[in-house]
Amino acid sequence: MTRLLTRVYVRATGIAQKMDKILMRIDVQLRDLLSSDGAEWKGVEWSVPWDVVFTIGEDSPPLPSHVSPTKLPAVTSSRTNFEAQKPPSKSSDQLPVVALGGTFDHIHAGHKILISIGAFLATEKLIVGVTSDALLVNKSNKEVLEPLDLRMDNVRDLLSIFKPSVEPYIVPIEDVYGPTGWDPNVQGLVVSKETLDGAAAIAKHRKEKGFPELRKFVIDVISATEESIDDSDMAALKSTKMSSTFIREWIVEQRQGNSL
Incomplete structure (x- = not known):
């Protein structure tokens, strides 16, 4: 899937x-x-x-x-190296409570894939931590950042149409942990390759608290032309993926062009 x-x-x-x-x-x-x-x-x-x-x-x-x-019209792909991907089985991969997090500023395809996979994996509740405004003060073009309430509403809206049967728990977060730092009932964590460091910090924190280990699901970082970016350089990942940074830059450029 x-x-x-x-x-x-x-x-x-x-x-x-x-x-x-x-x-x-x-x-x-x-x-x-x-x-x-x-x-x-x-x-x-x-x-x-x-x-x-x-x-x-x-x-x-x-x-x-x-x-x-x-x-x-229906078309048939000429590619012969495509392998059909079976969705995760309910017994082996789906969990009652799954968590994920992000800024979700100007919500884009990368965000939506992350949220959709989280919703598919969660059978009861999906916890989504949305980065608070206080943690975004150093972002580029911060003047066009969407307010926290709008970013949370956009996540809620996507969940309501993708999988309305799952309970959404959408909260602002002030640190890398969010609810995973204090809720022992979370079983799964969905992250991107770009945020593996955060996942490691969460795992260490939960171990120190004596909480159960989270099952980790890693989603590829993508761009508008590539379905997977296999690059260990975090700076390269941030500059090539579909990003809120790119969208904010585009908005600022459009405003500047219109003011000339």
Whole structure:
């Protein structure tokens, strides 16, 4: 499932960036639509209305009654080295309580993959720690940082449409640990390669507290053109991945251009 989410997000975001639509909202949803009248969608509130829904071929899933899909022709990839990725099995990988964290400023594809994988892995509760404003004072172009409440709302909105059955626990964090530093009931931690140092600090802290060890799930850092960046240089990772830093730089450049 990680590969599927990453592949779709990378392709869609890459196209949006080529069109200079950096702030285009792209959400990948993997949901079971159980009835032909779209009943599975009832009760789901979308903060941003859909402009268009694309489906492939004739075998499209049921959609809400107000949505008219645009059909795309089905194509077959010529690549022969693609291996189908089986989703993690419920018995071996899914856990009752999973945690993850981040700034989630101008929430982008990298964030959404992290949150989506966390939601898939959690069977009961997903804890999301959102970096507080106080910890972001040294960020570049901090004047265009989104406020904490908006960043938390964006995470909540994504969870509500990706997996509404999981309980969201979205809290501001003032340190690297967040709830993992005081809640012994957390079983899993989802991190990116970029934040492995933070995961190590959390593991050390929980060991000192006598808390159970967390099962760690590592998600690749990605860019708008690459589905995985295999690079041990953290500076390179930060400069090449889809990032809030890049988005803030783009916003500032647009504002400066408009003021000329």
